[in-house]
Amino acid sequence: MALLEGKIGLICGVANRHSIAWAVAQAWRDAGAALVFTYQDERHCRNVQELLAGLPHESVLCPCDVTNDADIDATYKVIAEKYGRLDFLLHSVAFAPRKALEGSFIQTSREDFCVTHDVSAYSLVALSRGAVPLMTSGGSMLSISYYGAEKVVPNYNVMGPAKASLEASVRYLACDLGPRNIRINCISAGPVSTLAARGIKGFQDILSQHAACAPLRRNVKAEEVGAAATFLVSDAASAITGQVLYVDCGYNVMGV
Ligand code: NAD
DSSP, rough: OOTTOOOEEEEEEETTTTTHHHHHHHHHHHTTTTEEEEEHHHHHHHHHHHHHTTTTOOOOOHHHHHOOHHHHHHHHHHHHHSSOOEEEEEEEOOOOOOOGGGOOGGGGGHHHHHHIIIIIHHHHHHHHHHHHHGGGGGGEEEEOGGGTTTTTOOTTTHHHHHHHHHHHHHHHHHHGGGGGGGEEEEEEEEOOOTTTTGGSHHHHHHHHHHHHSSSSOOOOOOOHHHHHHHHHSSGGTTTTOEEEESSSSTTOOOOO
């Protein structure tokens, strides 16, 4: 039997075929899960619809701007009506205004700081809370972080504190959700060339630096993040919660 056979997963964060969320979706689908997808807005809807059209089984698709509680409620209502339960949640969502991803961190405006933390960190709390009533037989949640949460990465700026908040939220949520047998973890992924990543000034330099310095001397592939995501939500990881798993070709262990 496939690892996730008979399970139902919610995937938040597919923008296009390069998205980390799409790599995770493919891995979860290959492992046998049925999937529900959200998209941010009409601009992303067509892309996601085209991707889903290529899948062998029909997938459920819901609009969900994660800053909008009504959208989150509506998404879980659709899942409740269609399946009556949920096993996994992928939160693969982040945003910072472009001007905040270049120059000095000290110049970050209050507004840019707030919107970045709202979309990139608080949304995990809101999405998790909505998922709990549907995870009646336990469940597993997963978010995607980056090394900029703990070390300074040029131009990552306000996204660094937002990822630090995301990782701390994973630990606090793990404590709240553990008694319900719901696990939550995050993957700290090495750099992958995606729409969001290309918004960071000098992202190509980050890619080259990682490939040159990581013990494996290369960058991670999105499908490797998908494989780790499958492990983390599967029963093989049944005692793992509140963790940050590095899927970065080992980059984080290097000093110099
Ligand atoms: P991406 O652009 O493909 O995905 C980002 C997603 O966030 C998009 O689908 C976008 O629609 C969604 N989003 C943004 N604002 C939203 C909102 N208000 N409501 C709903 N959705 C919203 O880029 P990606 O690199 O696949 O990013 C996915 C996650 O992976 C992010 O959390 C990112 O920080 C993280 N990450 C990326 C890298 C990398 O190098 N690409 C490395 C480590 C972590």
